[in-house]
Amino acid sequence: MSDLFDKLPQRRAIIDRRKLGEQLAAIAAETNDTGQRRRAMVALLKEALGAGHSEIAHRLLEAPSHGRLAAQATAFLIDQIVRLSHDFTVDHLYPSGNRSAGERITVIAVGGYGRGEMAPHSDVDIGFLTPFKQTSWTEQVIEAQLYTLWDLGLKVGHSSRSLEEMIRAAKEDLTVRTALLEGRFVWGDRDLYDQAAARFDAEVVAGNARAFVADKLAERDERHKKMGDSRYVVEPNVKEGKGGLRDLHTLFWIGKFIHRVRTVPELVDAGLLTARELRQFARAENFLLAVRCHLHTLAGRAEDRLTFDFQREIAARMQFAERPGKSAVERFMQLYFLHAKSVGDLTGTFLAHLDDQLAARGRRFLPSIRRRPGKLNGFVLDRGRLALPSDDFFEADPVRLIEIFALADKYGLEIHPQAMRQARHDAKLIETQGVRRDARANALFLDVLTSPRDPETVLRWMNEAGIFGRFVPDFGRVVAQMQFDMYHHYTVDEHTIRAIGLLADIEQNRLKGDHPLSTAIMQQIHSRRVIYMAVLLHDIAKGRGGDHSILGAELALRVCPRLGLTAAETETVSWLVRYHLLMSATAFKRDLADFKTILDFAQVVQSPERLRLLLVLTVVDIRAVGPGVWNSWKRQLLTELYDAAEEVLRLGHKQRGREQRIANKKEDAQALLGMGDKDFAKLAKRLPESYWIAEPVEVIAANLVHIQKAGSAPLHIAAVPDDDRGATLVMVLAADHPGLFYRIAGGIHLAGGNIIDARIHTTRDGLALDNFLVQDPLGRPFDEADQIARLTRAIEDALANRQKLLPKLEARALPRARAEAFRVAPNVFVDNKASNRFTVIEVNAQDRPALLNQLAHALFQSKVTVHSAHVATYGERAVDTFYVTDLLGGKIDSAARVKSLEKRLLDAAGADEEVEVA
Known part of the structure; x- marks a missing residue:
């Protein structure tokens, strides 16, 4: 019998199977009418099911963060309902006193039900297994039990297969193979279940580990792509999204398929998780299960997308409180994203262990780009990945915590997940060993930030290792911080890193079609360090309870000198952070045909270099908000404002180009229409000067x-x-x-x-x-x-x-x-x-x-x-x-x-x- 629910407290308060069994026996004794017996059984079980769900919902409200207990309690409740209905069906609805060897049935729980993890409205995924082709009696029993479960209001995912059919389906279909991998005996013929489990191990699992791992990872990548391919979307899918429950399930499935473990803790003995990583896995799973259970309860249906309208309610149910500058819902979502990040960390190290176990000597099992660097400064290469010569390598020189990322950027290398894990573990050395004050460390960080290669990827690695937030503590405060509105699609740290990536793309001419003006301007900017630093710091003061532009400008005055910027560069960065919303506010909310708008804007900007920097910062800031936010209309408005302000800054406030601009527009419009001078002049004179300035x-x-x-x-x-x-x-x-x-x-x-x-x-x-x-x-x-x-x-x-x-x-x-x-x-x-x-x-x-x-x-x-x-x-x-x-x-x-x-x-x-x- 399964020990899955042994730690579940007060199980009889959820459902008392013994008492219900006695009541069902009494129902059978009262009448011989099959229809009456069935109706009475359904009524009794429906009442028990409702009472059980109410008890679990009450427990979840009392202990709102105990997701695993709530999910196990639901699976336990369904187990007892399935067992009671099966016994009643076999004993009292379709009794058979002389069953043949082929008239045996095993009820198996698969999928999430098999794991013992069910949210209130999860599907009940069950399999009915018979030794051979179904007889008329087994068909009657299976059909009757399904109708009972449906009448109870359960959403049932089911299959009915013989032993041979089960093995054949598992070999042919990855979904079936995965579901059966988590198969758990619920009730019926135990010997038949044991026989099925043994054949599944011998005929489906044995020798197929590599193919299964490759298939599950490909399936995971496809799912991530479908869900937005980021852990930090502000309305995440708790189950299917990147960093969600399904990612944890994938790790368990892989470990179970390779090592035939039954529980997650056994992955430690299998060498795929350390004890510390197991605790990380358990914390993340417990939290995500709690969120999913609350989500189902509030929605009243199977709902896995954590939309804005549910976020506030779940934050209240999970007892998050307001803090200065940060609402309860923002604090709840920040913890959600930290757990999603933790799932990503686990995945990396798990796959590294897996790689070591499955790869041939000196080769990689999982694909990679292999590059050969020159000097490694003591670091080593492990099958093409940057690795550590020993576990105390960072401790010997904590600046290496920054250097490993600088080397990865310089040589285009991946970092070995074990090195990433060690970096996460040793990240505290940045605080205790004064790494932030080290000139070499600051210079290496600036090299990564302003890299002409791929700063986005390497900075994201730094962030996931916890190094970024430790080295720049003000950035650490916005890690996993959501912005509770419908405009921003990502957390603050993810938005910032994406913006840096877009800046690099513009500089490298990769977005010339979308951003021709910004691409041209990047070649004219005097200080690359200023624009990259401004993008890094533009939102760094969010969540502090004041105007983040003003607070961020003050922070920039402190952060920039530490990272090696000159006084002039620091002043410019601070100004850009202070006014990073000015250009978009002017372009999108003001009339650009009104010359006073241009004069007021130019008066704040004051120099052509600042104008160039501000345009590029504005473009990447808007574009990094999320898909669909940037469009050609915004590009045109920003271009109009840039051109008009550039003219004022170049020529002064006399607007000497106004008459010339009107003349140029008339000439261009006439050429576009192919109209004769006389006809064009007749039309043109009907329109005032202000019109020609206002319209493109x-x-x-x-x-x-x-x-x-x-x-x-x-x-x-x-x-x-x-x-x-x-x-x-x-x-x-x-x-x-x-x-x-x-x-x-x-x-x-x-x-x-x-x-x-x-x-x-x-x-x-x-x-x-x-x-x-x-x-x-x-x-x-x-x-x-x-x-x-x-x-x-x-x-x-x-x-x-x-x-x-x-x-x-x-x-x-x-x-x-x-x-x-x-x-x-x-x-x-x-x-x-x-x-x-x-x-x-x-x-x-x-x-x-x-x-x-x-x-x-x-x-x-x-x-x-x-x-x-x-x-x-x-x-x-x-x-x-x-x-x-x-x-x-x-x-x-x-x-x-x-x-x-x-x-x-x-x-x-x-x-x-x-x-x-x-």
């Missing part, structure tokens, strides 16, 4: 075609997909009147469009020319004819007032479930200094469908004219900026009027009594 050449050309086609029509709407910007350009030429902007916005939203930018122009002959960049709900352009027709029709209906906009929009605006985990308190900023001509209004609010329309309607009610609107979204947060005047074209500077405007916009943004007005 491609939009100008589209607008001129639009105006030409409109002729004398009172309304003309056109939509042109723009793949470069990843959006559709919607152009509306109409008689100008109050409310035009909010009605167009409403029509676009009703057609399913999201507005990402809007510019409102007035032609010299008094018509409104409004340009909107619009995307579909998935962030793509509207490019099909029926989509564009629907968009055009919706705008026409809105302008003709054919339908009540607000009720329709409210009916359409379904909330996003994930966004409900967040609360963004609306804020309104009214700024009369940001522009010489306009009042600039910035609204921060929870993103939702038709938000822009509701804000535009509030502006209409406030009797202001919108001249341009700029929409930026950062996950769940929307930032909408409007350049407005009063109806006479003046700024809104009356205090009473500003207060009234703020209140209307806050109401439209969904404010409650707790929000602030800034």
